[in-house]
Amino acid sequence: MGQQEHNKQTLYDKLWEDHLVKSREDGTALIYIDRHLIHEVTSPQAFEGLRLAGRKPWRTDSVVATPDHNVPSDAAERAGGIAGIQDEVSRIQVQTLDENCKDFGIVEFGINDPGQGIVHVIGPETGATLPGMTVVCGDSHTSTHGALGALAHGIGTSEVEHVMATQCLIQKKMKNMLVRVDGELGPGVTAKDVVLAIIGKIGTAGGTGYAIEFGGEVIRNLSMEGRMTVCNMAIEAGARAGMVAVDQITLDYVKGKPYAPKGEMWDKAVENWSRLHSDDGAQFDEVVELRGEEIEPQVSWGTSPEMVVPVSALVPSPADEGDATKKAGIERALEYMGLNAGQKITDINLDRVFIGSCTNSRIEDLRAAAAVAKGHKKADSVKQVLVVPGSQSVKAQAEKEGLDKVFIEAGFEWREPSCSMCLAMNADKLGAGEHCASTSNRNFEGRQGYGGRTHLVSPSMAAAAAIAGHFVDVRDFQKEAS
Amino acid sequence: MKAFTQHKGIAAPMDRANVDTDLIIPKQFLKSIKRSGFGPNLFDELRYLDEGQPGQDHSKRPVNPDFPLNHPRYQGASVLLARKNFGCGSSREHAPWALDDHGFRAIIAPSFADIFFNNCFKNGLLPIVLEEEIVEQLFQEMYAEEGYELTVDLEAQVVIKPSGETHAFEVDTFRKHCLLHGLDDIGLTLEDADDIRAYEAKRREQAPWLFDAVK
Known part of the structure; x- marks a missing residue:
């Protein structure tokens, strides 16, 4: 390889190099962190560790805090602020964040502040996270911010403490993976379907050890x-970081x-950001390709995000799986989910529907979801449809556009910004055995409530399922409705 | 952090692939503001037959008799044998805290999820990657022999079976060094404070907008 070719860098290579404080003899590196969300x-x-x-x-000034996981989505409970949180342990945790931020002089968008929201929603929408930054948070879905052309990933609590104390992370460089989705998406097929199809293809550990760059015509559009x-959802494919090159969008x-x-x-920043893309001819350790027109609306049927199929498909059969470990996994998932091999996805009835989370709660x-729900009512068999905006700002914008009214008229519940039923740390949860069409990111056992059964879908698929009472292909639904 | 040099202990199984951190420690226990006390809730949804709540007396809960960690033969186990992609999902460090609090010192699997793997090293818990066939062999031997013990020697980077047979494993130099000596990596990074300041000064010049405060 010639010197010139060697200099061709991936987006990840550039972001890494820009933040490299020091390479150490033992093969690790100190990477500087620009933005720390907590x-x-x-x-x-982590705060306790600093104190000790x-x-x-x-x-x-690099740290931005907000409470999101534990805060109530119910408007009446929420109106009472921290003191109004009924669950005592949740209240103490939110209170503790508040006190720690005051003690350490950290900016916090408090429980009912107009800036509050899910960390991964408020970062980009306020400009607190920007292209070219390194972004970390004690939360695996920090990969979200990579969409800006940033190097963003989740860290554990010890690393939260490490970044607060040193502004750096000790890292080893990851490998480069390019996931290229070319072609065009059909009507009714969304970004959520694209990422679920990617995870279905490469598996939940397919991206382990890699930073994934998403590219191709579909991503660009x-x-x-x-x-x-x-x-x-890069993390659901095992990759700590996912990213997209900076462009006019x-x-x-x-x-x-x-x-x-x-x-x-701004002009200076734009000039700097214009180089935040992989060079032509840059080498990736792994390249995965998908065609946009081949992607259908997706529905997860099992207990891992890789257990996902197109809505037109059937629930898979363990008999068709050759690998013993995978076969056992399918059998266990079918039992937990209360599904039969060969069952139609569209025959799965829903008890609850959740529209929200850091994956799908933006305007x-x-x-x-509102475009699908408009003029319809939720099925009587569906007990509850929660719509939880990702931030106060998203909520205000949605209300300005009248989306809240569309949801309420359809029998959906319009809630306060929080993580809500994505992980059921507040009062919003599934009962044992209940099936939920959810726009969140994880269908793990018990994730949305003890014994709950999660199906991951896009917002429009979730809204259509809420109205039909079972999964439907949103493309047929839209045709019938029009 | 506590040091890890050599450890010998009973091996116990977590015999399924893709064990996620929600399964290792369910969300309701993440409301704690402490670092300890998660042991009784390790694998809570598999270990007990009811839904666990923070602060309850776990000794009074109905125990799942089918879950291996509840079997008398695995009591006091400190080496966990696991399958592919152990620790996937959420970044919650509560997962290694719960494993540690329950008494595990090492986990052996064919592969781990990145964030979990990293979190283990920060807590004196050693995750060891061995080839899938070797892990399978260890599972079979463990199932066949009650009280099956494994020795993990970090200095020599080997897992030693009761027969004396050894399997070598890889570990990063830096992580090994920190674990062997129980070192606080924040302290080590702060030894490079001048480098961090120099980087910061240069960066402030190149990209000043990165240093604008959020108010």
Whole structure:
């Protein structure tokens, strides 16, 4: 390989190099962190660690905090602020975040602050996370911010403490993977279907050890919200970081955000960001290709995000699986999910529907769900349809557009910004045995409530399922409705 | 952090692939603001027959008799044998905290999820990757022999079977060093504080907008 070719870098190579403080002899590196997002669940022990060691945060102005996992989505409970949280342990945790931020001088968008929301929704929408940044958070879905052309990934609580104390992470460089989705998406097929199809193809550990760059015509044509949905679920394919190159869509999205650079500084930033893409001819350790027109709306049937099929398909049979471990996994998943091999996906009845989470709670997601719900009513057999906007700002925008009314008229519940039923840390949860069409990211056993059965889908598929009472192909639904 | 040099203990099975951190420690226990006390809730949904709640007396709960960790032969086990992609999903460090609190010191699997793998090293818990066939062999031998013990020697980077047969494993130099000596990696990074400041000064010049405070 010639020197010139050797210099061709991937987006990840550039972001890594830009943040490299020091390469150490033992093969590790110190990587500088530009933005540190924190929430109430994974930060208390880190603050405690700082106190015990008598350490101060290195750069408090790099940290942004908000409570999201534990906060109630019910408007009446929420109106009482922290003191109004009925679950005592949740209240203590949210209170602790509040106190820690005050003690350490960290900016917090408090429980009912207009800036509050799910960390991965408020970062991009405020400009607190920007192209070219390194972004970390004690939360695996931090990969979301990679949609901006940033290097963003989840960390554990010990690393939360490490970043607060040193502004750096000790890292080894990951390998490069390109997931290229070329062609065009059919009508009714969304970013969520694209990422579920990718996970179905490469598996839940397919991206382990890699930073994934998502590229190709389909990704280029996605909105920023859609790209965030895709990067959000990189971790469900095993990759800590997912990212998309900066282009005009990125710049149009970032421009004018409250914390985005302005004036001359904006021009300088844009110049810097214009190089945030993989060079032509850059080498990837692994390349995965999908065709957009081959992707159908997806529905997960099992207990791992890789257990996903097109809505037109049947629930798979363990008899068709040669690998013994996988076969056992399918059998266990079918039993947990209460499904039969060979059953039609469209015959799965739903008890509850959840539209929300850091994967799908942005304005575009709510618009898509509302477009399907408009003029319809939820099926009587569906006990509850929760619509939980990802942030106060998304909520305000949706209300301005009248989306809340569309949902309420359809018999859906319009809630307050929180993680809600994605992981059921607040009061929103599934009962044992209940099936849920969910726009969230994980269908693990018990994830949405003890014994609950999660099916991952896009916002429009979730809304259509809420109305039909069972899964339907949203493309047929839209045809029938029009 | 506590040091890890050599450890010998009973092996116990977690015999399924893709064990996620929600399964290792369910969300309701993440409301704690402490680092300890998660042991009784390790694998809560598999270990007990009811839904666990934080703060309850777990000794009074109905135990799942089919779950191996509840079997008398695995009591006191400290080496966990697991399958592919152990620890996938959520970044919750509560997962290694729960394993540690329950008494596990090492986990042997064909592969681990990245964030979980990294979190283990921060807590004196050693995740060991061995080839799938070797892990399968260890499972079979463990099932066949009650009280099956494995020895893990971090210095020599080997797992030693009761027969004396050894299997070598890889470990990063830095992580090994920290574990062997129980070192606080924050302290080590702060030794490079001048490098961090120098980077920061250069970066502030190149990309000043990165240093604008969020107010």
